[in-house]
Amino acid sequence: MTQYDKNSRFASKQAYEVIRDRILNGDMPGGTKIVEEKLAAELGFSRTPIRESLRQLNYEGLIVNKKVVQPTEKDLRNLFQVRSLLEGFSAKAAATYLPEEDLNALSNCIKVGREGTMEEIMDANERFHEIIVQASGNALMIDTIHRMKSIIYLFRKTVVLYNRPRLIDEHEEIYESIKARDGENAKKLMEDHLKEDLDFCLHILNSSKNA
Amino acid sequence: MTQYDKNSRFASKQAYEVIRDRILNGDMPGGTKIVEEKLAAELGFSRTPIRESLRQLNYEGLIVNKKVVQPTEKDLRNLFQVRSLLEGFSAKAAATYLPEEDLNALSNCIKVGREGTMEEIMDANERFHEIIVQASGNALMIDTIHRMKSIIYLFRKTVVLYNRPRLIDEHEEIYESIKARDGENAKKLMEDHLKEDLDFCLHILNSSKNA
């Protein structure tokens, strides 16, 4: 199952993955200065592929001004604003188009969400949204959301780690709406769901700020 | 007024601009194969900055698989779908927040749209949408739309060049709604406006296909 990504033979891709992971799990916390030569030495590549990987990370918003991003509250709000528009639309589309197979996959994500380990829950959560996004059938929209994926991950960790209440219940409600082919409701529930995520993140953010 | 962009001293930025312009005005039509060394020789730079510029063009969707993009009808629909969501939202936000100064700028775009030369109309058209997008106050949203800018330009040319009827009238209606602080209406009119643009583009596209 561990599919070999043929891109991994590229130094630039490997560097991208290592650096991204370091940022995502806190090894390179927000504000860390990025210096090409230092990373090149650390990862054992030359500067050329490192530079390429850094451009990708810039593009995804993980690096800003040669520093690891430190998303502000405003950034968080902006992100959920855009997601709400795109994923709300996708949820509606899903209610119209989603095939049986994907419905089952959604259902499975909910089950894992209730019974799985922390890591399994993270994955299931991501997969749930991914299936719906794909249902938009709009490659540009999918791409746009994927671009935000890393930053979303940064926050999804918060939501799952701090065990947000009703998270999976909301997924289930969305799922039910899609299954019932009620597009407008699916859209509304998705928007509400993201609003709850946002509020939860903001709460965590602010309470840890005053700690 | 011709402000010197200090980025222009970078070979990579210059290369980006030259190649982008070549694509946008048809010097490098859709399907043209991109070879780094060839471009490097032509533009008088080494491959390094050329590669960097190509990444950016990839990112903006002007280059796909080492070829100049040839947007399909599906691409066109996808683009307008995403724009409709983001610019619809922005129009609503504009109705709430837009300061007097920007209202006047919008009004000016309409005037130029009625009286200007082809090129002035193109600019005014772009500026009209840009002002509204900025009103979203959401940097991520603005960035996302900017990313689509080049492809939008490709189609805007069609709309203006073939002199789409009611184009400026629709702008004016949107402007009036924003001025009247009617957010819902502004949003709806923007969505309708983009739908008209899309249909017009599709029409041109299809009639030229059967020529």
Place this chain on the structure above:
DNA sequence: TTTCATTATTTTGTATACATTTTTGTTTAT
């Protein structure tokens, strides 16, 4: 002719070198 295999050729990915630019650190004058 068509198909496959094998060479050439082109093109790409990466490493390295070097010249500017940017940043840091130090000294001097106020």
Place this chain on the structure above:
DNA sequence: ATAAACAAAAATGTATACAAAATAATGAAA
């Protein structure tokens, strides 16, 4: 002590070289 000016160091942008990979061209077998 603070600010300005300068020197030293570090970091970046670009050019070039080379090996690996992808593509095109050639020829042999069906």
